[in-house]
Amino acid sequence: YSTVYWLGKDTLRVSAALFAENRRRLCEGLRAKQGLQPKSLVLLQGGEQKQRYCTDTDVVFRQESFFHWTFGVTEADCYGAVDVDTCKAFLFIPKLPESYATWMGEIYPKEHFKEKYALEEVHYTCDVSWTDTKNATNFRGVNTDSGSVTREASFEGISRRLLKTDMELEVLRYTNRISSEAHKEVMKHVSAGQKEYEMESLFRHYCYSQGGMRHTSYTCICGSGHNSSVLHYGHAGAPNDKTIQDGDMCLFDMGGEYYCYSSDITCSFPANGKFTPDQKAIYEAVLKSSRAVLAAIKPGVKWSDMHRLADRVHLEELIKVGILRGNLDDMMKVHLGSVFMPHGLGHLLGIDVHDVGGYPEGTERIDEPGLKSLRMGRVVQERMVLTVEPGIYFINHLLDKALASEQQSGFINNEVLARFRGSGGVRIEDDIAVTADGVELLTCVPRTVEEIEAFMADRNPEKSFSPTVSSEKF
Numbered sequence: 001y002s003t004v005y006w007l008g009k010d011t012l013r014v015s016a017a018l019f020a021e022n023r024r025r026l027c028e029g030l031r032a033k034q035g036l037q038p039k040s041l042v043l044l045q046g047g048e049q050k051q052r053y054c055t056d057t058d059v060v061f062r063q064e065s066f067f068h069w070t071f072g073v074t075e076a077d078c079y080g081a082v083d084v085d086t087c088k089a090f091l092f093i094p095k096l097p098e099s100y101a102t103w104m105g106e107i108y109p110k111e112h113f114k115e116k117y118a119l120e121e122v123h124y125t126c127d128v129s130w131t132d133t134k135n136a137t138n139f140r141g142v143n144t145d146s147g148s149v150t151r152e153a154s155f156e157g158i159s160r161r162l163l164k165t166d167m168e169l170e171v172l173r174y175t176n177r178i179s180s181e182a183h184k185e186v187m188k189h190v191s192a193g194q195k196e197y198e199m200e201s202l203f204r205h206y207c208y209s210q211g212g213m214r215h216t217s218y219t220c221i222c223g224s225g226h227n228s229s230v231l232h233y234g235h236a237g238a239p240n241d242k243t244i245q246d247g248d249m250c251l252f253d254m255g256g257e258y259y260c261y262s263s264d265i266t267c268s269f270p271a272n273g274k275f276t277p278d279q280k281a282i283y284e285a286v287l288k289s290s291r292a293v294l295a296a297i298k299p300g301v302k303w304s305d306m307h308r309l310a311d312r313v314h315l316e317e318l319i320k321v322g323i324l325r326g327n328l329d330d331m332m333k334v335h336l337g338s339v340f341m342p343h344g345l346g347h348l349l350g351i352d353v354h355d356v357g358g359y360p361e362g363t364e365r366i367d368e369p370g371l372k373s374l375r376m377g378r379v380v381q382e383r384m385v386l387t388v389e390p391g392i393y394f395i396n397h398l399l400d401k402a403l404a405s406e407q408q409s410g411f412i413n414n415e416v417l418a419r420f421r422g423s424g425g426v427r428i429e430d431d432i433a434v435t436a437d438g439v440e441l442l443t444c445v446p447r448t449v450e451e452i453e454a455f456m457a458d459r460n461p462e463k464s465f466s467p468t469v470s471s472e473k474f
Contacts, residue, residue: 003118005072005259007212012174014259016118018167019072020087025160026070027087040084042070049076062215065351068260069161073117079125088120095124161350162357163383168261168350169433172385175263176431176442178211179256183267183445187452188459190271192246196222199252200240207256217262217353221253224271228424229393231343244271249279249424255353262353264387265443266429273456278419280449282392283426285317287447289390290428293345297432297439299382304366307345307374310390311337318392322416334407338370339398346387347375349431355385384434385442393425 003016030036047064051057061076071080071091079092091114096107110122164172185206186199200220207213222240223233228251234240244250248271255263268286270279289310296309315331318324318340324331331337348355358376359365365372380386399417402408430443446455 001118003116005074009212010210011212012171012258014072014171015167016072018165018171019070020089020118021165021167022069022160023071023082023087023089025165027082027084029160030084036084038085042082042084044070044080044082046071046073046078046080047076060214063260065260065356066161069351071117071119072259073113074259075113077125091117091119091122092125092128093122095126161355162348163381164350164385164433165383169383169385171258171261172263172349172431172433173442174211175213175217175256175258175261176265177444178207178213178258179254179263179265180444181210182206182256183252183254183265184455186252187267187269187446187456190244190250192244192248192271194244196224196227196240196242196244199244199250200234200254203252203254204256211256211258213256213258215257217255217257217264221251221266223251223253223424224248226422226424227251228268228426229395231393246272247276249426251425251427253427253429260351262349262351262355263431263442264349264353264389264429265431265445266389266391266427267445268426268428269446269452269456273459274453275449278423279426281317281321282420282423283449285314285321286390286392286426286428287449288317289313290388290430290447293388293390294430294432294439294441297380297386297388297434298437299380299434301380303345303376303378303380303386304371304374306380306388307371308332308337310345311341311370314340314390314392322413323420324411325413326411331411334405334411335369336402336408336411338368339402339408340392340394341390342370342373342393342395342398343389343391344370344374344376346389346429349385349387380434382434382436386432386434387429388432389427389429391425391427393427394420394423395425396421 001015001017005014026042044067046067047061049061050059052059063074067073067080070082071089073091077094081090093113101107114122182203186203189202190199199222203220204216219234220240221232221234223230224242224244225248227233227242228249230238249268250271251266251268253266255265268283275283292313293306293310297306312332315324315328315337348358354375358378363377365377403412403414428447430441432439432441446452
């Protein structure tokens with residue numbers, strides 16, 4: 001395929017062959033299903049251009065994920081079809097009014113889009129009789145995380161998004177490389193007196209200027225001090241607007257997106273570049289659980305077991321710190337790990353930051369604290385791309401609830417715990433691709449205490465960084 005998506009300079013070239021291969025896998029999966037009628041079509045609706053509430057101001061458009069996975073089309077208000085028997089692809093574009101050329105730019109003919117996306121046929125949506133598509137199916141499903149009814153399909157053919165092709169892995173390596181460099185850029189410049197949103201701005205600027213990433217994969221989380229214990233900080237009610245203080249721990253969870261493919265990286269470090277003994281103890285506890293999980297992941301392991309492994313390591317380390325006391329197995333039985341890590345260990349990653357396929361039909365969530373927030377209930381498979389994001393947080397209302405619990409309170413040394421209240425939290429989040437016998441680490445940032453302190457002590461923006469973790473065998 002000579003057709004490529006490219007934003008110039010050093011940005012990644014993405015071949016249209018990536019999407020042709022996705023369509024082939026989709027059709028292959030559907031043809032394997034019993035009861036499929038001959039001459040079947042898959043019809044998908046792309047994203048719609050929308051205005052901001054009741055104004056005439058456009059919201060920056062980002063393509064609907066299933067449509068992008070299948071066609072690679074970036075324009076709004078399109079439809080697409082795939083002939084399941086032949087894998088032939090059809091694109092249906094809006095017929096734009098003459099006024100578009102005045103306000104929005106040149107109106108391209110159908111042949112332009114046929115060549116741009118290497119598709120067999122392109123038609124105008126107004127010229128198609130949809131009543132002719134007797135064997136067409138428009139797949140809808142329920143998002144298992146939000147509960148929303150969406151265009152996302154939950155059938156096995158399209159869940160092949162679950163496993164990534166070589167071409168998809170190349171794009172995900174790119175998003176991780178650029179986002180890792182952006183995180184390091186932030187670490188070089190953070191200091192007391194700055195606003196959290198300045199760090200968000202710097203991250204986004206680096207991703208866009210150096211990587212062609214117009215979008216981030218999700219709302220940037222730039223928590224400092226106590227805000228680093230707010231799991232989804234950065235929302236409209238808490239928009240990364242605190243002033244960073246000397247001695248604050250920072251938890252910066254940010255990922256850039258290229259051609260709709262995501263990254264999801266979290267770095268935790270002291271704003272002044274030097275860990276206190278207590279900060280170091282909690283950070284190294286999370287790092288130990290991260291390393292333990294990375295070493296254990298391979299095809300065939302249960303993702304829920306990886307979550308439990310992280311909980312176990314956290315509890316072991318919190319006993320050493322003195323925050324907890326008692327028998328580890330008894331702590332696990334009362335789900336004490338969820339007090340300090342209430343979220344899931346990680347999730348699938350791809351075109352969506354919380355990619356589809358985590359709970360196939362018939363798989364139920366585990367109704368236990370912590371595990372019920374796990375976004376994947378599958379056995380790990382080769383070519384999955386996952387986040388590994390253990391964390392320890394000091395969230396007041398969860399701590400108070402545990403101290404009021406007859407089952408949990410006896411394990412907690414409240415005098416030692418008081419020393420950590422208000423300090424926030426630590427999360428270490430890496431993106432990985434599962435290989436035949438382990439994992440490929442996609443993220444490349446300083447991870448050990450020594451690496452972070454050395455990197456932040458010499459804040460020369462021109463200096464490159466090669467972490468020792470990248471050469472380790474997980």
